[in-house]
Every structure is written in structure tokens, then in C-alpha cells.
Amino acid sequence: MEIVTGLIIGLVIGGIAAYFFASQSNKKRVEESNRQADLAIQEARLTAKRMEDEAAVKAEKIVGKAEAENERIKQQKIQEAKERYAQMRQELETEKTQHQLKLKEMEMEVLSQQKDLKAEQDAFQGKIDEVNARKTDLENREIELGTLRENLDKQLKIVQKKKEELDAANEERIKALENIAKLSQQDAKDQLLEAVRAKSESEVMAIVKEAVSQAKLNANKEAKKIVIQTIQRMAAEFTIENTVSVFNLENDDMKGQIIGREGRNIRALESATGVEIIVDDTPEAIVISSFDPIRREIARLSLQRLVADGRIHPQRIEEVVAKVSKQLEEQIIEIGERTVIELGIHGLNPAIVRMVGRMRFRSSYGQNLLKHSIETAELCSIMAAELGMNPKQIKMAKRAGLLHDIGKVAEEETELSHSLVGEHANNTANTRSSSTPWAPTTTR
Numbered sequence: 157m158e159i160v161t162g163l164i165i166g167l168v169i170g171g172i173a174a175y176f177f178a179s180q181s182n183k184k185r186v187e188e189s190n191r192q193a194d195l196a197i198q199e200a201r202l203t204a205k206r207m208e209d210e211a212a213v214k215a216e217k218i219v220g221k222a223e224a225e226n227e228r229i230k231q232q233k234i235q236e237a238k239e240r241y242a243q244m245r246q247e248l249e250t251e252k253t254q255h256q257l258k259l260k261e262m263e264m265e266v267l268s269q270q271k272d273l274k275a276e277q278d279a280f281q282g283k284i285d286e287v288n289a290r291k292t293d294l295e296n297r298e299i300e301l302g303t304l305r306e307n308l309d310k311q312l313k314i315v316q317k318k319k320e321e322l323d324a325a326n327e328e329r330i331k332a333l334e335n336i337a338k339l340s341q342q343d344a345k346d347q348l349l350e351a352v353r354a355k356s357e358s359e360v361m362a363i364v365k366e367a368v369s370q371a372k373l374n375a376n377k378e379a380k381k382i383v384i385q386t387i388q389r390m391a392a393e394f395t396i397e398n399t400v401s402v403f404n405l406e407n408d409d410m411k412g413q414i415i416g417r418e419g420r421n422i423r424a425l426e427s428a429t430g431v432e433i434i435v436d437d438t439p440e441a442i443v444i445s446s447f448d449p450i451r452r453e454i455a456r457l458s459l460q461r462l463v464a465d466g467r468i469h470p471q472r473i474e475e476v477v478a479k480v481s482k483q484l485e486e487q488i489i490e491i492g493e494r495t496v497i498e499l500g501i502h503g504l505n506p507a508i509v510r511m512v513g514r515m516r517f518r519s520s521y522g523q524n525l526l527k528h529s530i531e532t533a534e535l536c537s538i539m540a541a542e543l544g545m546n547p548k549q550i551k552m553a554k555r556a557g558l559l560h561d562i563g564k565v566a567e568e569e570t571e572l573s574h575s576l577v578g579e580h581a582n583n584t585a586n587t588r589s590s591s592t593p594w595a596p597t598t599t600r
Contacts, residue, residue, distance in 0.1 A: 167193075167200050401444040401452045403459050411435050411442065413468045414459070424470035428477040429455040449517040450488075454480050488513035495526065499533055501555050512558065514565040525561055533557035 170193075405411065415422045415435060422433055431446035433455070444459075446452045457480045462468050465476075489506075492513030496504055504512075515526035536557030540550045 164200050164204060167196055401456055403442050403444055403456055405440045405442065405463065408440060410463055414442065416468065420470055421468050421473065424473045425455065425458070428474055429458065431455045450514065453517055454484055457484070491516050495530065499530065499554060499558060501551065501558060508562070511562055511565050518565050520561060520564060525564060529558050529561055532560055
């Protein structure tokens with residue numbers, strides 16, 4: 157704008173100068189110059205106006221562009237702020253959820269501790285009540301014993317007095333008898349002792365016999381009581397350890413799929429495997445219960461495959477259980493064959509080899525039955541070698557050690573039992589026909 161104004165002023169000054177020059181030279185030229193000056197001034201004004209309008213338009217475009225850019229930057233900042241807020245909110249929700257889970261776990265732990273403390277308090281209170289009851293009984297019995305003691309003291313005094321009277325009467329009677337029987341007191345005593353001894357011997361024998369019978373009866377009762385108490389103390393932990401398996405889940409949502417609609421999946425699984433599946437409030441775990449460890453293993457492996465696959469329905473359950481049973485049977489045979497090969501025992505019936513493999517899934521007195529049988533076989537071979545037996549007898553001893561607990565894995569009413577009986581008879585005959593009359597046996 158200043159440039160335009162300066163231009164206009166310059167033009168005006170030029171016009172005035174031209175006017176003065178024209179007035180000196182020629183009036184017409186002056187008028188012409190004035191007219192041209194007016195035209196130039198008018199044109200300059202139009203040019204200035206046009207340039208002013210263009211500058212205003214450009215300024216409006218620049219301002220609009222700046223406002224649009226400013227609005228874009230503003231919207232971008234608002235969007236970034238929203239995203240940051242959403243991210244912070246999500247992080248806060250996650251942290252809040254974790255804190256809630258921790259609080260829930262701590263609450264469950266506190267509740268469990270409170271239950272345990274309550275149980276201990278109840279047990280302690282029961283013991284206190286029992287002690288108080290016993291104390292009351294003891295006080296009452298002590299009072300009764302005091303009364304009885306006083307009565308006994310009185311009765312003892314009466315008895316002592318009567319004894320003195322009886323002794324005096326006996327002395328008089330003995331003297332009278334001596335006078336009548338013409339026997340001394342010693343002779344009469346000897347005859348009386350002989351008669352009493354003859355009579356008392358039979359009575360003493362009967363009393364001794366009765367006492368021995370009573371002692372045997374009490375001993376049997378006490379022995380049974382001790383055995384029952386021991387079994388009751390050990391049975392719970394031993395039974396849980398040998399009849400229960402725990403299957404862990406990734407989340408508790410899988411429990412609903414395992415149960416199925418109206419429980420059809422879990423019923424199909426229990427029917428196919430022959431185990432009992434317990435789904436309770438235990439987090440991320442279900443319990444497989446059965447006295448047969450092989451069935452428990454089949455159920456565990458089947459559940460593992462079904463959960464990994466995600467398709468759980470009765471038909472799929474039957475297919476998976478059949479496949480797992482077949483694979484486990486092959487694994488049992490492979491374990492049995494590998495065991496007899498490692499021990500160097502050859503010529504066993506395939507059914508017995510299979511039973512050796514089944515030992516892998518059994519336990520005996522808290523120890524794996526297969527490991528125990530292998531250790532027994534090694535011990536039997538070492539003892540047979542120490543006794544100077546020949547290699548054939550050492551192998552026989554090792555075989556006896558391996559098969560000493562074979563009855564713990566025998567199946568009911570199978571042809572396997574007949575093959576076992578036949579092989580046992582052959583082994584017995586071979587052992588008896590050997591030059592050494594000793595046959596290694598191990599019991600446990």
C-alpha cells in the first residue's frame with residue numbers, strides 16, 4: 157500500500173511539474189498535459205485500487221490457509237490427545253484389573269487362612285472342653301475316692317478287729333482240735349496243706365488257661381486296633397496320591413466345554429475311560445479319580461488332546477480315547493520290551509512283557525513298581541553271583557526278581573493268568589532240577 161501511495165504522489169508531482177513546464181511553453185500543451193495528468197492520475201488510482209483488491213484477496217487467501225492449517229493442527233492435536241487418553245485409560249483399566257485379581261487372590265488366601273484358623277480354634281476349643289470335662293470328672297472321682305477311702309478305713313478297722321477276734325477263736329479251736337484229734341498243730345497243718353494243694357492245682361490250671369485265653373483275645377484286639385489306627389492315619393494321603401490325578405487348564409472357561417450341554421461331554425468321557433472326573437471350584441484344574449492308574453493316564457492324555465484341539469463332543473471323545481488307548485498300549489509293550497532287553501532277560505511270554513510295561517504305571521509302598529522290580533532283579537542277580545551260582549541260575553534269579561510283584565498288575569480272568577501259571581510251573585521245575593537246591597525269592 158505504501159508503494160502505491162508513493163507512486164501516486166510521484167505521479168502527482170510529475171503532473172504538476174509538467175503543468176509548469178507546459179504553461180511556459182504552450183497553453184495547449186499545458187491543457188493537454190493536464191488532461192494526460194488527469195488520465196494518468198485516474199489510471200494510477202484504478203491501478204492502486206486493483207492492486208489493493210488483489211492484495212486483500214491474497215491476504216484473505218493467506219489468512220484462510222493459515223486458519224485451515226491451524227484447524228488441521230488443532231484437530232491433529234485433539235486426535236493425539238484422545239488416543240493418548242484412550243491408551244492411558246486402557247493401561248489404567250489393565251492395572252485396575254490386575255489389582256482386582258491380586259486383591260481377589262489375597263481375599264481368597266485370607267478366607268482360607270480364616271477357615272484354617274477357625275478350624276484350629278474349634279479343635280483347640282474342643283480340646284479345652286474335653287480337658288475341662290476330664291478335669292470335672294477327675295474332681296468328681298477324687299471326691300468319690302475320698303468318700304470310698306473313708307469308708308474303707310472304717311471297714312479296715314472293723315475287719316482288723318474281727319480278725320483279732322477270729323485269731324483268738326482259732327487259737328482256742330486249734331487247741332480243742334489238738335486235744336480231740338491227738339495231733340500236733342504242725343501235723344494238722346501239713347495234712348491241711350496237702351489237701352488244699354491237691355484241690356488248688358486243678359483250680360490254678362483252669363485260672364491260668366483262662367488268663368492265657370483272655371490275654372490272647374486282648375492281644376488280638378489291641379493288635380487289630382493298632383493296625384486300624386495306623387491304616388486310618390496313612391490311608392488318606394496314600395489313597396489320594398495313588399488314586400487321583402490333577403489336570404491343569406489354561407482358564408476356567410474350558411470347564412464348561414468339558415462338561416458340555418447337560419453334562420453329555422463329561423458323561424461320555426467318564427463312560428469311555430472308566431474314571432470319575434470331578435469339576436469343582438478349584439481354579440484352572442479338574443480332578444481325575446480312579447483306582448486304575450492306566451485309566452487315569454488315558455483320561456489325562458485324552459483331555460490334553462481334546463483341550464488342545466478345542467473340538468469336544470461325544471463322538472470326538474470316543475475317537476480320541478480309542479486312539480490314546482491304542483498308543484498307550486503300544487507304549488506299554490515298548491516299555492516292557494526295553495526293560496527286559498536292558499536286563500538281559502530273554503524268552504519271556506509277550507503277555508508277561510506287556511505286564512512288565514504295565515508296572516510303569518503302578519506303585520508299591522510309595523515307589524514306582526517298575527523301578528522297584530528292576531532294583532530287585534539287579535539285587536537278586538548280585539546275590540546269586542555272590543553265592544557262586546552258574547550264569548543260567550543268575551539269569552533265573554534276575555528273572556524272579558523282575559517278576560516277583562507281577563501279580564499286582566495282573567488283569568482279572570484273562571489268558572495271561574494261565575500263561576503266568578504255566579511259566580511259573582516251568583520255572584519251578586527247572587529250579588528244582590538244578591544242582592543247587594536254593595531258589596531265589598524276594599518278598600515285600
